[in-house]
Amino acid sequence: MIRVEDLQKTFQTERGEVRAVQDVNFEVPEGELCILLGPSGCGKTTTLKMVNRLIPRTSGKIYINERDTDEYDIVELRRHIGYVIQQIGLFPNMTVEENICVVPKMLGWSKKQQHERAADLVNMVALDQSVLSRYPKELSGGQQQRVGLCRGLAGDPPVLLMDEPFGAIDPINREIIQDEFLKMQADLKKTILFVSHDIDEAVKMGDKIAIFRDGKLVQFGTPDNLLAHPVNDFVADFVGGDRELKRMRLIKISEALKREVPTVSATDTLDTAAKKVEQAGANHIVVLDDDGRPEGVLTQGDLDSKGSCGDSAHPLRTTVQSIKDLRTAVSRMFTYNTDWLAVVDDDGKFVGEISYRSITEMLHASRKRGEKKGAA
């Protein structure tokens, strides 16, 4: 847990005082990832560096696991907080393995433990074991950033500070590393402060987001809360005019899909299908094979003739997995010019349908819930 109370930082410069951080309060629960978000120069890095005391505070308190950071021995504090800096900052004189093992070595791990840790970590960030013996100058920017991440995680710190850790990576590789990191975090459950200036990254990675402006914390909440209920124009502008589209990223299809939809098997008669369609007030019905996988679809026009459903069904042009987000569903609807999709589970079995209507209702309902929560 990280708790920040009345944090202030004023830099004295030749051009006068710079109030980099003013009256900042927030708390990150154990195991959560909190994004510090905002435009350049708004005080994100300064806030982060006050946690591991690289920058002394002007006033205020920071607690880690209910203990005042001032009470820790400074070196001890830092060795138990993983730190990944914006400029990567790998040590050029050390191999990748030596870089990763800096903290484990200081913590007195055995040679064997250190080596195993380094090997595990590079594996986790999808790098080849051969990088271990290389020097930083022999790696690409993206590889260096992954090594920087390994180095921050090496001592298995409960708390991690990350300053734009994926900033130096091209957009495609950034997505990949973000996904890898989220997978890792699902296992590791570190308490993380993560600086970013990219709203998409924040929405994707954060359990909580803290939006800063000119050194002040303007809004703190879950990504969905921020997108659905920005507190002022600044936040609304910052999260973007397409914020409802961004919200769709946060919701899984499984949360919005309609499960009670009629289905028929390939051997059923068209009569049976017609009855079910009428009962449900639908305009189509999905035909399943013996294993419960969607095989085709019948629309109202197909139901007037005689025969089995299997013979008259049109093939389904596409399906979507229930673990994907709403954005994927909508994108696929656009691609195939349809207003509904058959949803399948990991094994390809039919679990329900999703439509434009169910999506808009879902977004609206969760916005309402958020409003009530906000008011309470």
Add this chain to the structure above:
Amino acid sequence: MALPATGRVGRIAFYGGLFALGALAQGSGLLPEIAYYWPDIEYLGREHLFLVGVSAGLAIGVGVPLGVFLTRPFMRGTAESVMQVVNLGQTIPTLAVLALSMSVLGIGVVPAIFALWVYSLLPIVRNTYAGILNVPPAIHEAARGMGMTNNQILWRIELPNALYVMIAGIRTAVVINIGTAPLAFLIGGGGLGQLIFTGIDLFNTGMMLAGAIPTALMAVVVDFLLGLIAFYFIPRGVNPLR
């Protein structure tokens, strides 16, 4: 660092010159004349090496810690002014340094070593200082943020990363030292300068070359050896030669 490059050009020029000299020496029958001084060369060469070894060793022993000291945070205000003085010191002619040294310490080996020490100190201090200050701030910050103590940062981060520049400074200092050491003879410090200056006084070209050529050879060989050390000893990650 432009140093290795100029070093290479200088060395090529030197070998060329050496070859020309050799040809000239053989043609004019100088070679046997030089060989005649072999026992002197051996004895004075050893003295020469002693002067160089002691003064350069002391210069490294004092210059490196001094350079490091000047980079410490509490020296931030004064370090730059000290470096100004150090750089100014480098512009004082060698002879003047010798003269000053003699006027304080008298004549003999000690004032000679002192003067050579002062003269070699400067490049070593300067390069150690610059090498450490040139370690990128991000690397420094990462090290501090990971909980390294100041000592650990110095030994594991700053010195290894400054090593290439530091050794370049030591190389410059030692080569200058070897080339300057003949002047030690002028204040009674001995060394190959004895053959050179006596040779000049007596218009004895053979004698003069018997001092000059071994001096030059010594500089080349030592520079080459230090180059080898730099090549193999500095970790690959911070070694621009590899």
